[in-house]
Amino acid sequence: MTSAPTSFDHRKYAPAEPVPLTDRQWPSRTLTQAPYWASVDLRDGNQALLEPMSVEQKKRLWALLVKIGLKEIEVGFPAASQHDYDFVRWLIEEDQIPEGVNIQVLVQAREHLIEKTFAALEGAERAIVHVYNSTSKVQRERVFEQEREGIIAIAEQGARWVQEHAARYPGTQWTFQYSPESFTSTELDFAVEICQAVMTVWQPTPEKPCILNLPATVEVGPVNHFADQIEYFITHLENRESAIISLHTHNDRGGAVAAAELGLLAGADRVEGTLLGNGERTGNMDIVTLAMNLYSQGIDPGLDLSNPDEILNVCTECTGLSVHPRHPWVGELVYTAFSGSHQDAIRKCLQKQRDDEAWQVAYLPIDPKDLGRDYQAVIRVNSQSGKGGMAFLLERDFGISLPRWMTLELAPVVQAASEKVTGELSSQAIHDLLLGTFMRDAPLTLKGYRLDREGAERLTATLKQGDETLALEGQGNGAISAFMDAWQRHTGDSVNVVDYGEHALGEGSDAVAIAFVQLNVNGVRVSGMAEDGDTVSASLKAVLSAINRSNAAQGALDAGQIQAAHA
Structure with missing residues (x-):
């Protein structure tokens, strides 16, 4: 019996050709500084989206890119898209480009497109014009049907047009960038030859270098092969000191970040990429991952990535793409140990x-x-009780968005309950477990409060336990802080807020506030929650719920202590 025919046949693919390097240096080198960073989120990243970003989304992402410290940002392809053209004009006309930030635009080596590109950039203090044409053998032979000479002629002519049109705008500080598209699939001697031809046109100097961007437009070989290609290119390029060697790697083989790191070891100066790796097919090189790789080795990346949640939120909302919880460095679960x-x-x-x-x-x-x-x-251990689905049901059916720390505390309670029943717990049952676990109005109950906001906030709170009354007074920079002060004065307990969250349930006049709090009570963390039509009352009741759940409540409930405080 013969096996069924299959199309999964590795023999149809050829391995990458070895690079003729007899004395490669990159394996012995160590990175000691960060590269020049260039973001292509607003161009390469945007064109890879199912629904391209709106103008408002572009503005928000632009603000984030500037905030984290990126100094070179490719903002679009203004000759090919009216939206990109308008966005570039907004940046310039509304003075949205901070000092030291250089915008970059992409254009093909075609004169009418180059002319429109420079028109879009009129008035910019500085800008990078990035021109490209395809150079790989397969593109030459099967797409353009031209020999090497014809492709070089296209690049040279494009370079001249860029130079000529730049001369018409002497008020702008121009930087020229050239990419031999599909560099990794281009014969290395030809890649060097065509870039050398472009440099001959532009005549860069060490004081005013051009940028030669070497893209793995499609990742077609191992990452070490890419490093060999970069080292070959650099060591065979004349006037190397007059060119900034830039990398633009893609992730088709999953090696975009590794290829960029090894390419830097091979002598490159600059990398292009996107935040979190958005881009065509499997994505671009992830700037966040590479920057954090350097950071973890004691190298200052030159970027402020200290607020990854902001990066995750902005990128998710602007691109519509979710981020995997195991995403390197910034994923939701990467610092959580389940073992x-x-x-x-x-x-x-x-x-x-x-x-x-x-x-x-x-x-x-x-x-x-x-x-x-x-x-x-x-250091929390995941109970694997389906906390994600549990949180989804609470939000969908009751409008309750649990903080992550409370989700983690509720999960084992729900799991234990689910093990006692046949089948699935309903959302109502999960809701009841939530309230029964975290919402406690005994032994202490809030009967009222008065908040004086002149100067430091002073709080007077009246609590009841049975027929007894406890009056507490304290001050702080907010109602909860003042209550913590009052509680510690009257009980001697060590109590502080570890985490807090609140949101509205419902809309309009019928909306109520729901508050969640996690306290550290005498060294033990305990959580509570409450609902109330008044936000401050909800917060104080949540604190009392947590205290009621802790053993610390018992010390404050001695009748003599209550009467002394009352007196």
Whole structure:
């Protein structure tokens, strides 16, 4: 019997041709500084979206790119898109380009497109004009049907047009950039030859260099092969000191970041990429990942990535693309240990880690606090009780958006309940478990409060336990802070807020506030929640719910202590 025919046949593919390097240097080198970063989120990233970004989304993403410190940002293809043209004009006319930030635009080596590109950039203080044409053998032979000479002629003519049109706008500080598109599929001697021809036209100098961008337009070989290609190119290029060598890697083989790192070892100066790796097919090189790779090796990336949640939120909302919870460095779950042995190792290492020594914690290549992450999430063990589905049902059916820390606390309660029933727990049952676990109005109940907001906020709160009354007074920078002060004055307990969240349930005059709080009560974390038509009341009741759930409540409930406080 013969096997069924299959189209899955590796023999139809040829391996990448070895690069003729007899004395490669990049494997022995170590990175010591960050590259020049160039974002292509607003061009390469945008054109890869099912629904391209709106103008408002572009503005929001632009603001984020500037905020984290990117100095070179490709803002579009203004000759090919009216939206891109209008966005470039908005940046210039509304003075939205900060000092030191250089916008970049892409254009094909065609004169009418180049002319429109420079018109879009009129009035810019500085700009990078990025011109390109395809150079690979397959493009030459099967798309353009031209020999090498014809492709070089296209590049040279494009370079001249760029130079001529730039001369018409002497008020702008221009930088010229050229890409031999599909560099990785181009014969290396030809890649060098065509870039050399463009440099001959532009006549760059070390003081005013051009940018030669070498794109893995499609990743077609191993990452070490890419490094060989970069080293070959650099060592065979004349007037190397007059060119900034830039990399633009894609992730078809999953190696975009690794290829960029090795390309830097091979001598490149600059990398183009996108935040979180959005881009065509499998994506572009992820700037966040590469920057954090450098950071973890003690190298200043020159970018402020200390607020990854903002990056995740803005990118998600602007692109419509979700971020995998295991995304390197910034994914939701990357600092959470679900294994008991991992949890134990992390806890022991953290106990021994000193502030004056290099970071050495098992399973944590960096300190999560550098990225605003909490150790509590790091050392919690996932009960695998379906917390994601549980949170979804609470939000869908009751409008309750649980903070992550409360979701983690509720999950084992729901799992334990689900193990006692046949089939699936209803959303109502989950809701009842939530309220029954975290909403406690006994033994202490809030009967009323008065808040004086002149100067430091002063709070007077009246609590009841049965027939007894407790009057507390305290001050702080908010109602909860003042209540914490009052509680500690009257009980001597050590109580502080670890985390807090609130949101509205419903809309209009019928809306009520729901508040969630996590306290540290005498060294033990405990959570509570409450609902009320008044936001401050909801907050104070949530605090009392947490205290009622803790053993600390018992010390304050001695009748003599209550009467003394009342007196």
